[in-house]
Amino acid sequence: MLQPSALEDWLLTGEGQVDGQSQHGKLLSRIGRLALETLTPAIAFVGAVIGDEHELGLPGIGHIFPIVPGPCSLVEAMGTAQHYLYAAVLRVMKLALHSGSRKGEGSHERVHT
Numbered sequence: 001m002l003q004p005s006a007l008e009d010w011l012l013t014g015e016g017q018v019d020g021q022s023q024h025g026k027l028l029s030r031i032g033r034l035a036l037e038t039l040t041p042a043i044a045f046v047g048a049v050i051g052d053e054h055e056l057g058l059p060g061i062g063h064i065f066p067i068v069p070g071p072c073s074l075v076e077a078m079g080t081a082q083h084y085l086y087a088a089v090l091r092v093m094k095l096a097l098h099s100g101s102r103k104g105e106g107s108h109e110r111v112h113t
Contacts, residue, residue, distance in 0.1 A: 010096075011035050011042040014085065018064060019050035032060030045088055047077055065092055 013031045015022065022028050028044055035042035036059060044064045058064075067088040068077050077084070 009040070011038075011040050012045070012089070013042065013061075014045045016047045017050060018044065018046045018048070018056060018058070020056065022056055022058060028061065029058060032058050035060035035062075043092065045085055045092075047081065063092075 011031055011034065013028060015026065015028045018028065031042055031044075034040075041062045042060055044058075044061050045067050046064060047066070047068060049064060049066055065088055067081070067084040069084065069087075
C-alpha cells in the first residue's frame with residue numbers, strides 16, 4: 001500500500017457501498033488505519049451507506065460522503081457514477097477550501113450531496 005508523504009493533506013478514498021462488512025477487510029478499513037497512523041484526515045466517497053455510519057467501526061475515516069444525490073436505481077447510479085463522484089468531490093473540496101481547515105480529524109458525518 002502507498003504511504004502518504006508529509007505533503008499530503010487528505011486521504012481520499014471510495015467504496016461502492018459502506019456497511020457492516022466494511023470494517024472486515026475492505027480497503028476502506030485499511031485506509032482508515034493508514035490515516036490514523038499518519039495523522040492524515042481521510043474522506044470516503046461512497047455510492048451508498050447501509051446502516052448507521054457511527055456504528056460501522058471505521059476508525060480514521062473522518063467523513064463519509066454519499067455521491068448519489070437522491071433515490072435512483074443501481075443501474076442509474078452506476079451509469080452516472082463518474083459524474084456523481086466528480087460533483088461530490090468538487091462540493092467537498094470547495095467546502096474545505098472555504099473553511100480553511102485542512103488538518104485535523106473530524107467525526108463521522110454523512111453529508112447529503
